[in-house]
Amino acid sequence: MTDPAGQSPRERYRAQVRAEIKQHAWEQIAAAGVPALSLNAIAKQVGMSGPALYRYFASRDELITALIRDAYRSLADTVREARSSGAGLAELAHVVRDWGRSDPQRYFLIYGTPVPGYHAPDDITAISFEVMTVLLDAAGALPAVGSTPFDEHLKDHREWAFDHPADAATLHRALSFWTRLHGVLSLELAGHFAGMKFDPALLIDEELESLRQS
Amino acid sequence: MTDPAGQSPRERYRAQVRAEIKQHAWEQIAAAGVPALSLNAIAKQVGMSGPALYRYFASRDELITALIRDAYRSLADTVREARSSGAGLAELAHVVRDWGRSDPQRYFLIYGTPVPGYHAPDDITAISFEVMTVLLDAAGALPAVGSTPFDEHLKDHREWAFDHPADAATLHRALSFWTRLHGVLSLELAGHFAGMKFDPALLIDEELESLRQS
DNA sequence: TCGTGTTGGTTAGAAGCTATAACTTCGCGT
C-alpha cells in the first residue's frame, strides 16, 4: 500500500501476508467490534493454523496497534489530500465525516473508548500531529477575528502546535473544529441519533458556520 | 441504591449480592476497561467459585447491560438534580464534565465505542430521554433567538422530542449543547488532549457561550 | 411439625481464546 519495491522476495511475501491478516482483522472488527477479534479465526481464514500467525504479529495487542496506525495513516492522508485540493474547514468536515461513515469501527479505533493502560507509540502520535497541522492550516485561512479569554489562555499553552505559526485565535478555531466535528460525528456513528431523523450533515454545517464568526 | 424496602429477606440478600458483584465489576472496568472484565475474577472476589455468579447474571453481556443501565441512571439523576437546583446549561455542562471525570470508563460505557450488533433495551433508551428532557428544559430557559436553516429542518424532524413543547430553536440548542459538550469531554477523557496543557473547562465555557447568541 | 420445592452453591467439563515450546520443512543466499 505504501512502498512498492519491497526488497527481497521473502520480505515481499511477508508484507503481503501481513496485509492479508490485517484485511481479515478489519472485516472482523467491522462485523463485531474489536473485542470479538480472534487471532485463531483470522489464521484459519488466511489458511494457516493458529500459532503461525504469531510469526507476523507478536501478540493480539501488536496487531491492534498496527490497525490503529493504519487508521491514523488513512485519516491523515485523507485530510491532507483534501486540503491540498483546496478544501477549507467546511469541506474538511464532510470529508472526515465520509471517512468515518465508511468504516465506523475504524473511526472509533482512534476516537473511541480508550484502554486505561494503553499508550500509543510515538510514531502514531506523530501522525495525529499531521492531522492537527492540516486543521491549523485550514483554520488559519479564515479571516481574522477578535480575541476571546480562551484565546488568551491558549497564548500560554501553545506547545502542542510546535512550530506552527498560527496565532491563538487560529489554535482556538482548530480546536473547536475538532471538538465540534467529533461531537456530532461520534454520536452519529455510535447510533445515538438513531430515533431522531434529522440530517447530521446539516447540524455539522451550522456548527462550523457559527465557528466562522465567533 | 433505589428502593430500601426490598420485600423478602431472600430478595434483599439477592439484591445485595448483585450490588456487590457490580461494585467489583466497576472496579475492574475502571482499572483495565470493559474487555478485561472477567466473571471468574469477580466471583472469586465476592467469595464464590465461578459459575455461582450465573445465578445473579445470566451472562457477561447481561452484567454489562446492567452496568450500562446504572450508568445512564446515574447520569440522568445527576443532571436532573442539578437542573432542579437551578442549574442552567453552563452549569449543567460542568456537572456532566465532573460526572465523567469521576469515572471515565462509565462515561464511555454510554458514549464510547458502540458494539456493532448491540441494541440497548427499551428501558435504557427511556433513561436517555430523561436526560434529553432536562437539556430541553434548560435550553428553553435561554432567551429566544432568530431561526436558522437547521431550525427549519428540525421543525420537520422533532419526533424525538415527543411531547416536549420546545420550539425548533430550543431543540437546536439542546442538540448543540449535547454535541459540543460531548466533543470536548470525550476527547478530554480519552486523553487526546494529553500533551496540550490548556484547560478543557475554559474551552467548554466558550463553546457554550457562543451557543447562547447563535 | 413435617414434607416439599425453590434458591444458592458446588464441582466437572465442553469449547474457545492467547500464547509458548518443540519440532519439521521449505527456500533463499552464499
Added chain:
DNA sequence: ACGCGAAGTTATAGCTTCTAACCAACACGA
C-alpha cells in the same frame, strides 16, 4: 550444493464463558 534461518506444524498450559449435574439449606403450606 549446502547450510541456516524463516515459516509452518502440533502439543500444551492457562485463561475465559457458560452448561450440566448434583447437593444443601432455607421458606412455606399442610
